[in-house]
Amino acid sequence: MATNRKLVLAERPAGRVDENTVELLEEELPPLGENEALVAVRYLSIDPTIRTWMNDAPGYLPPIGIGEVVRSGGIGEVVESRSDRYNEGDLVFGMVGWQSHLITGESTGAFLQPLPPGTDPLMAINLFGINGPTAYFGLLEVGELKQGDVVVVSGAAGATGSTAGQLAKIKGAKKVIGIAGGPEKCAFVTDELGFDCCIDYKSESVARRLHEEAPSGIDLYFDNVGGEILDAVLANLALRGRVVLCGAIAHYNETGRPAGPSNYTNLIRQRGKMEGFIVLDYAPRYPEAQGALAELVTEGQLKHREHVVDGLERAPEALNYLFDGTNTGKVVVRL
């Protein structure tokens, strides 16, 4: 018998998540059934998409119901097992939710994947969850990265953007331009991650700098943010330029109708393409991305950084970091 502490959705937020959005509840978990295991959550993966699940709007997954645990990826440790699949002490990852404990097994519907022994859990939550595969498939499959491409990545200091930009460089892009907010993040993007340059959207005209940095135009844009930055990139698109719509963080907290990208007509002139994707569609192929990324990390070619926030109760605050631009790297809540 274990006590679970869980954050349930109490009220749908209008704009940012606030103190009324979630409620902390405690519950006694039932004894384990056959083929089940008890997992203590160690890390939560804090992702912008969680904010979209809180809206009562159609999405690629159903909205989180009022009273339901906030849906979230994460990593846990098996603390008790009645399953051959899980051994005590195993680290497992998957959709754990904003809570301290859960039971995994066939009957619970929560299937958590054991991590290979010795895996660094922070690397795993950063690269093996949704961010790594998102960067990998978004860039290589949706974006069809080509040798010699001029690539732009927004949210470049974030989990997905930092991986996408490094991967572009590794896979033969001629130039990788990051966009991030503030001098510290930009320094991280160029000095640590090795992007060719980084535009600070808080202090520079993105459209003008893009024009200077990519005078022949942008071949591939990996878009995590939407909004004005997307418009600035469309204005500087190269012939047959591709825009990969990964996210639109600029819009997730908007309550009214967002402004669309005026410069979309450039897609006609430049024979360009703008394509959205949801990484879940690639789930059967995650091991391919995870394997490739882990190898690059081992070889020292790919770096990852996590912004760790301690305490389950701080998960809502940590979620807001993504929209405030507080974090550099992957936001993780440690329990």
Added chain:
Amino acid sequence: MATNRKLVLAERPAGRVDENTVELLEEELPPLGENEALVAVRYLSIDPTIRTWMNDAPGYLPPIGIGEVVRSGGIGEVVESRSDRYNEGDLVFGMVGWQSHLITGESTGAFLQPLPPGTDPLMAINLFGINGPTAYFGLLEVGELKQGDVVVVSGAAGATGSTAGQLAKIKGAKKVIGIAGGPEKCAFVTDELGFDCCIDYKSESVARRLHEEAPSGIDLYFDNVGGEILDAVLANLALRGRVVLCGAIAHYNETGRPAGPSNYTNLIRQRGKMEGFIVLDYAPRYPEAQGALAELVTEGQLKHREHVVDGLERAPEALNYLFDGTNTGKVVVRL
């Protein structure tokens, strides 16, 4: 020696073309050189893209210079020839410009294509110029039309839209929904062209009707107009829906920054794609489209209608018809 009457660009229009936009000039043409032919223009193809060439802005072709003949496709008749390529009486088509006569040949840079003997010139100007190939390649190659697709075509009573929609039906679309302005055009689209239905954007909520007519969503949208209609379609996109950006007639006369499509984020949720194209890229393959369309006309499967305006001087007025929605079918100026 022949006298050419020509409309040259006198002033770049802000918004609609008006009485100051062009000037009618007369000039004596020089005697024919070797391998040249004199062509009397019979029909001008009036296309929305002409309006975009009048702007002093980068485009897929250079802007028309002040003092230059307005660039335009059309059909002429060879009235004198010193070329083996052209015989007196031949009908030829290509970029003739808004003028009564021109000299075609290697030295003039104007290469006009002879029409196969017996070709109906109105069919040719409608289907063999840019509209037919635009509909053909836009729908089948860029849009990757699939059997069973639910297809929406805006500008459905216009030259490109009417062909695209009929072609979609012929090639196996499950349902073809037109969008046009006014009950007469809508009647033409359904009764004459055989679309399954037509939404009158002047009197109906396009978003609501699309939702009713395509409850499972829109697989393929052939967009000639942009603006609010594009946004309404994006709101109703099916999973993996494709938007073919052919034109954006709603924006061509705008002087400020146009509103972009707010609902572009639906491309993420629906894993959709929005792609622009310029039919000139397919020029080497025009004969393929022309042959296929001519065959469908001969078989009675494909209909075409022209809206004929008499007199070179009325070309600017005819161009405005496209934006006023005056025309049903292809706008042609007859000289």
